[in-house]
Amino acid sequence: MDANIFETHYEEYCRQIADLDFSSIKDILGIKLKGKEVTVPFLGEDYTVSEKGITDASGNRPNYMVCVILFKYLLLCPDALVVGKEWAALKDFHKVSQFTNLNLFISDAEKPIIRLFSGKINALLHAAQKLGGTPCDMNLSYDVSMEFSLLPQIKILLLFNDHDEEFPASSSLLFQRQAEDYLDPESLIMIAVTLTKRLQLYAEADSQ
Numbered sequence: 001m002d003a004n005i006f007e008t009h010y011e012e013y014c015r016q017i018a019d020l021d022f023s024s025i026k027d028i029l030g031i032k033l034k035g036k037e038v039t040v041p042f043l044g045e046d047y048t049v050s051e052k053g054i055t056d057a058s059g060n061r062p063n064y065m066v067c068v069i070l071f072k073y074l075l076l077c078p079d080a081l082v083v084g085k086e087w088a089a090l091k092d093f094h095k096v097s098q099f100t101n102l103n104l105f106i107s108d109a110e111k112p113i114i115r116l117f118s119g120k121i122n123a124l125l126h127a128a129q130k131l132g133g134t135p136c137d138m139n140l141s142y143d144v145s146m147e148f149s150l151l152p153q154i155k156i157l158l159l160f161n162d163h164d165e166e167f168p169a170s171s172s173l174l175f176q177r178q179a180e181d182y183l184d185p186e187s188l189i190m191i192a193v194t195l196t197k198r199l200q201l202y203a204e205a206d207s208q
Contacts, residue, residue, distance in 0.1 A: 006064050010053065013071040018051035025077040029182075030152025040070055043150055043198060044132045049074060065190045072187045073151055084177035087157050090188060093180045100185040109192035110171050113160060116200055118169040121162050127202035128158065131195070150191050154179045158195075 022038050025031075032039040037050035047062065047070055048055050054067050061067070091102055117124040121143055133146035136157060144160040155176050163169040173192050180188070 010067060013067070013075075014051055014053055016075055017049065017071065020074060022074075025074065028081050028153075029073065029077055031074075038074070040073065041152060042066065042070060043148070043194065065194055069151075069183075069187055069190050069194070072183055073154075076183055076187075078181045082153075082178045082181040084181075086177045087174040088177050089172070089174055090185065090192075093175075093177075093185060093188075095180045096185045101189065105173075105189045105192060109189065109196045110173055112196050112200065113158070113171040113173075114169045116203060117160065117171075118163055120203075121160075123203050123206065124160060124199070126206060127199045130202045131198055133158070148195060150195065151182070153182050154188075154191065156192065156195060 022031075022033050022036075026033045026038065029040075031041075037048050037052075040047050040049055046057055047066070049070055054061060054070055056062050062070075090096065090105055096102070113124070124144055125146075128144070128146045128148070131148065133148050136145040136147050138145070140159065142159045143162050144158065146158045148156045148158065150156055157174040159172045159174065161167070161170045173195070175188060183191070
């Protein structure tokens with residue numbers, strides 16, 4: 001995205017954040033309030049959000065995708081806590097529309113996992129564990145089934161089967177049903193893409 005457009009959007013989000021009552025949403029979103037700012041954990045890292053903007057633990061502004069995810073998580077907060085533990089594909093969510101770019105979800109979130117980790121199950125498991133993934137306890141028949149807590153109220157389930165003599169490798173990313181009550185489909189796609197990019201970074205670091 002053009003830097004000027006990003007800055008314009010960023011400033012508009014900051015103006016919207018300035019109108020939020022953090023104290024009324026902190027318990028619903030599972031975030032920590034400190035004065036006029038909140039701390040939001042995302043993929044194992046803490047980010048500070050206020051009307052002045054977003055900073056990571058080092059005081060730097062995160063990339064555009066992370067900023068949008070965090071802004072939207074605060075701005076789209078539901079009126080009450082929503083809990084729905086059933087796992088579902090993004091395409092089956094009620095709020096997915098003709099404008100939702102599901103092809104981007106497939107091409108930038110699911111397919112890269114196949115490309116990166118086909119024949120490398122141990123590398124995937126190691127990268128997933130470093131990213132805070134935990135084994136799914138549902139006894140699923142997959143080579144890898146790992147849960148990730150991306151935001152306090154949003155989890156992703158990664159399902160991966162490696163290739164064998166009969167079938168190619170396959171990968172799926174599922175959300176709990178409650179996810180669409182906290183974020184719009186476009187932001188959920190951004191979350192999935194961010195997860196995949198972080199897995200790739202950890203895998204590349206391990207291979208060096």
